[in-house]
Amino acid sequence: MTSSDSIRMEKLCYSIGGRKILENFDFLLERGVNRTILGVSGAGKTTILKLLLGLLNPDSGSVFLGDLCITGLSESSFMQQRKRIAIVFQGGALFDSMTVGENVGYRLFEEGRLSQAEITQVVIEKLSFVGVEAALNLYPAELSGGMKKRVAIARALAADPDYIFFDEPTTGLDPIGVFNICNLMQRLQTEGKTTLMVTHDLATAFATSQRFTFLHKACMLFEGNEEEMRASSIPEVQEFLAPTDSSLFV
Ligand SMILES: Nc1ncnc2c1ncn2[C@@H]1O[C@H](COP(=O)(O)OP(=O)(O)OP(=O)(O)O)[C@@H](O)[C@H]1O
Ligand SMILES: [Mg+2]
Numbered sequence: 001m002t003s004s005d006s007i008r009m010e011k012l013c014y015s016i017g018g019r020k021i022l023e024n025f026d027f028l029l030e031r032g033v034n035r036t037i038l039g040v041s042g043a044g045k046t047t048i049l050k051l052l053l054g055l056l057n058p059d060s061g062s063v064f065l066g067d068l069c070i071t072g073l074s075e076s077s078f079m080q081q082r083k084r085i086a087i088v089f090q091g092g093a094l095f096d097s098m099t100v101g102e103n104v105g106y107r108l109f110e111e112g113r114l115s116q117a118e119i120t121q122v123v124i125e126k127l128s129f130v131g132v133e134a135a136l137n138l139y140p141a142e143l144s145g146g147m148k149k150r151v152a153i154a155r156a157l158a159a160d161p162d163y164i165f166f167d168e169p170t171t172g173l174d175p176i177g178v179f180n181i182c183n184l185m186q187r188l189q190t191e192g193k194t195t196l197m198v199t200h201d202l203a204t205a206f207a208t209s210q211r212f213t214f215l216h217k218a219c220m221l222f223e224g225n226e227e228e229m230r231a232s233s234i235p236e237v238q239e240f241l242a243p244t245d246s247s248l249f250v
Contacts, residue, residue, distance in 0.1 A: 006029060009027040022051075022219075023218040025061070033211055034210055034211070036213070038205060048215070066084075088169055094151060101123050103151060105120070149169055169181050182204055
């Protein structure tokens with residue numbers, strides 16, 4: 001394992017409107033180690049993904065994509081490294097005015113490397129992988145929530161990334177939808193993709209990840225595997241794993 005096979009944050013600080021979201025936050029995502037960042041709503045999970053992708057700039061500290069420190073760089077200067085990562089946004093973020101096929105092929109079309117026939121082939125292949133090829137010519141408004149999430153995953157896969165970030169991929173889905181997304185993530189992992197998920201859904205996290213980071217009050221309170229997390233004596237971790245009646249009313 002070399003540093004070129006990892007994504008890292010070092011001593012990262014980030015505030016919004018004077019409120020600390022992350023303070024001296026160190027984070028490592030190694031290639032091949034599927035990880036989930038857990039934390040309550042509003043803890044800063046989505047913010048971490050945006051910082052890792054260079055969509056937000058930290059107040060201090062650094063983000064490394066492989067060997068390259070991207071902090072303070074323009075997006076064009078880390079385009080090559082950035083292309084290794086795709087993200088499935090919290091709400092799917094599909095373009096409503098485009099068909100499913102156009103959504104999935106959008107990035108390839110923008111890049112201009114492939115012919116339309118080649119793009120169509122990739123689009124159908126990725127839609128088949130996630131099991132919604134029949135939706136090729138539909139618009140997002142015509143899809144169920146679960147289908148939208150699967151199309152968003154197909155779009156993320158179109159550029160053949162090494163890392164895929166998932167922001168709350170199972171929120172709002174019924175149990176079958178949750179099972180399908182977990183199954184998809186596991187298949188991606190066996191195909192060599194490294195997944196990073198942020199969620200507060202423990203069942204999905206334990207079904208799809210080997211390592212867990214628990215974010216609490218701007219800091220990493222815990223890092224480890226499922227067994228270590230369940231055995232942790234940190235009160236906030238235990239409260240997150242098994243909320244008590246009193247914690248629900250805080
Ligand atoms: N553009 C913004 N302006 C002001 N506050 C913001 C902005 N974006 C995020 N925040 C605040 O920063 C904090 C972290 O937000 P973030 O979206 O990262 O949380 P999260 O852990 O992903 O939450 P959830 O589980 O609900 O998705 C929240 O308290 C949120 O209100
Ligand atoms: Mg979020």
